[in-house]
Amino acid sequence: MVNEQDFINNLKRYDPRGTEFDDLSYINDVIKGNIRPITKRGLAPNEFTTVKLAGFEHINDDTVLNLFDVIPPGPKELERSRTHLVVGRYSQAIVLNILLKIKDKEYLVLQERHPLCFGFEKSTEVFRDYIPKNITINQWIEETFEKILEVSDNHEIIPTGYFWENTGVLGTNINSATVFINISAGKEKVLSMLNTEHLTNPDNVIGKRDLILIPLKDIESKDHYLTHLISIASLSILSRIRPSVDL
Amino acid sequence: MHLSDINAKLESLEIVLGDSAKPFVKNIQNVSDPVDIEGLYKVSIVTYSDKNNLLWEMPLKTVVVPIVLNNAGINYFLFVGQSRFVFGGKVSLEVNRGFVTDNNIDRSLYWESLVTRKVPYLLDYADIFKVVDMGWFYQHPDITNMKIPIQCVFAKTKYDMDIAELKKNLKAKHDYLNEPKYGPPLHNTEPVLKSFDEVNLRLHEIMFNTEKTKDEFYLNDLFSMTAIFKVFEYIKLNELPYGE
Numbered sequence: 104m105v106n107e108q109d110f111i112n113n114l115k116r117y118d119p120r121g122t123e124f125d126d127l128s129y130i131n132d133v134i135k136g137n138i139r140p141i142t143k144r145g146l147a148p149n150e151f152t153t154v155k156l157a158g159f160e161h162i163n164d165d166t167v168l169n170l171f172d173v174i175p176p177g178p179k180e181l182e183r184s185r186t187h188l189v190v191g192r193y194s195q196a197i198v199l200n201i202l203l204k205i206k207d208k209e210y211l212v213l214q215e216r217h218p219l220c221f222g223f224e225k226s227t228e229v230f231r232d233y234i235p236k237n238i239t240i241n242q243w244i245e246e247t248f249e250k251i252l253e254v255s256d257n258h259e260i261i262p263t264g265y266f267w268e269n270t271g272v273l274g275t276n277i278n279s280a281t282v283f284i285n286i287s288a289g290k291e292k293v294l295s296m297l298n299t300e301h302l303t304n305p306d307n308v309i310g311k312r313d314l315i316l317i318p319l320k321d322i323e324s325k326d327h328y329l330t331h332l333i334s335i336a337s338l339s340i341l342s343r344i345r346p347s348v349d350l
Numbered sequence: 351m352h353l354s355d356i357n358a359k360l361e362s363l364e365i366v367l368g369d370s371a372k373p374f375v376k377n378i379q380n381v382s383d384p385v386d387i388e389g390l391y392k393v394s395i396v397t398y399s400d401k402n403n404l405l406w407e408m409p410l411k412t413v414v415v416p417i418v419l420n421n422a423g424i425n426y427f428l429f430v431g432q433s434r435f436v437f438g439g440k441v442s443l444e445v446n447r448g449f450v451t452d453n454n455i456d457r458s459l460y461w462e463s464l465v466t467r468k469v470p471y472l473l474d475y476a477d478i479f480k481v482v483d484m485g486w487f488y489q490h491p492d493i494t495n496m497k498i499p500i501q502c503v504f505a506k507t508k509y510d511m512d513i514a515e516l517k518k519n520l521k522a523k524h525d526y527l528n529e530p531k532y533g534p535p536l537h538n539t540e541p542v543l544k545s546f547d548e549v550n551l552r553l554h555e556i557m558f559n560t561e562k563t564k565d566e567f568y569l570n571d572l573f574s575m576t577a578i579f580k581v582f583e584y585i586k587l588n589e590l591p592y593g594e
Contacts, residue, residue, distance in 0.1 A: 138436065139436065139437060139438050140438065141438055141439075142438040142439070143438070143439060145439050148538070149433060149538035150433055150439050151433060151435040151439050153435075162395060162402045162403070162404040163401050163402045163403070163404075166402075166403075166404050166493075168393065168404060170387070171435070173435055176433065176538040177538070185388050186387050186388050187388075187435055188387050188390075188391050188393070188406075189435070189436050190404065190406075190493065216491075217374060218491045218492055219365075219367075219374075219396060219398060219403055219405065219492075220365055220405050220491060220492065220493060220494055220495040221491060221495055222365060222366050222367045222368045223367060223368065223372050223374045223375070224368075226491050228491065262560070263557040263558070264556050264557050264558065264559075264560040264563070264570070265560065265570075266556070266570050266571060266572050266575055267567065267570055267571040267572065268490070268571075268572055269489065269490065269571070269572065269573070270434050270436060270437070270442050270444060270567070270571040270573070271434075271436070272391075272406075272436070273436065273490075274434075274436030274437060277572075279557075327488075327491075330486070330487055330488055331487055331488035331489070331490065331491045332487045332488065332489055332490065332498075332572045332573070332576055333490070333491075333572065335487055335576050335579075335580075336572050336575045336576045336579070339575065339576065339579035339580075339583075340557060342579075343553070343557070344557070
């Protein structure tokens with residue numbers, strides 16, 4: 104077994120630039136809560152070797168830009184070291200399929216937004232948000248949709264795990280769940296109950312959104328309409344589950 | 351900031367905020383100069399309604415390539431095992447995906463650019479029967495507008511092999527010298543073969559047995575799940591292209 108300090112000393116012997124290594128404990132203190140901790144230096148040939156935290160910047164309350172100098176798998180040579188970008192987030196994301204049965208007709212609740220990176224073009228997406236860390240998914244759903252659940256005939260929440268957002272740049276995960284709601288109110292009333300202020304302006308992460316109802320059978324593909332990874336993955340999950348009882 | 355200055359700064363990120371009549375545009379207060387990170391990312395910070403937003407773009411195009419490999423009458427997905435820095439260096443099992451080495455390659459051939467680089471021995475041991483364009487998706491609509499195509503490769507081994515032999519044959523013998531002039535170094539990848547039944551079981555596990563899988567990075571990334579779902583959807587509607 105190679106000793107970490109010997110490994111570092113050996114690498115530095117051939118480095119005219121005099122690269123300094125950061126302690127992993129220092130790195131983990133800085134990045135705490137926004138990405139996973141770096142559990143090992145990575146001394147084996149097929150591992151990434153962490154050299155240092157080359158940059159750390161809070162973009163906003165939630166998003167962090169972490170830059171690491173790492174030697175990718177292969178020969179352990181400091182000249183192969185590259186800067187690696189890892190975007191971190193403090194909050195927990197959730198994506199939610201909401202399937203409403205209104206008088207025997209099934210609707211999906213989707214959100215319309217104007218994301219900055221689409222040049223403010225309208226994007227139609229599966230409902231997603233961020234949840235506080237000290238609350239369960241079920242509690243959060245019950246509280247967030249309290250109004251509509253109160254008047255529903257019955258409902259069922261099915262948590263469907265989570266997925267990794269992007270294994271290359273983001274190490275964060277997105278919780279996933281589906282809510283089936285059976286409600287006998289009219290479509291317009293349901294829509295107005297959904298478009299309450301706390302849902303349309305949830306926080307400054309998601310930004311303003313409008314909730315819409317689309318008949319399940321009318322889901323179609325067009326530009327910026329359910330075409331992003333999170334929505335597609337979420338709806339694919341929906342296609343594999345049904346409520347346990349007939350709602 | 352004037353809109354033309356904003357758009358000039360965001361041009362290299364392929365983001366255009368359009369005309370100044372849009373109600374949102376007037377809320378943009380500042381756009382930082384895009385920063386290039388190793389030729390792989392361009393990052394800019396846009397201050398909008400008093401809040402900083404991170405925008406990034408990858409200058410090299412990327413593609414997701416699910417590979418369905420028929421061997422001895424059984425259909426497998428050919429996945430890849432590779433260590434991921436963001437997972438603390440742990441191995442992640444995923445659908446093959448990555449950068450193409452040259453943005454001038456015809457889009458319909460992105461799959462080839464990836465396969466010849468990441469699974470270089472596939473064509474020695476299998477014939478490709480069909481490549482299906484399964485559309486594209488946006489990676490993450492909040493921080494990038496990258497459009498990523500999914501191109502599924504259907505292949506069949508040239509002769510029946512046992513799985514150990516097939517994996518051994520497909521394993522890339524990396525010398526780490528075949529890095530593109532710019533672009534990411536190749537990971538030390540390991541071919542992973544999973545039958546359709548195994549993949550379906552895994553999807554069920556991801557969705558309903560979450561505690562068990564909490565620290566296993568096995569097909570539970572957004573790219574892999576989306577690609578697998580698309581392939582299964584395709585197979586429901588189309589016959590597999592291997593003939594008799």
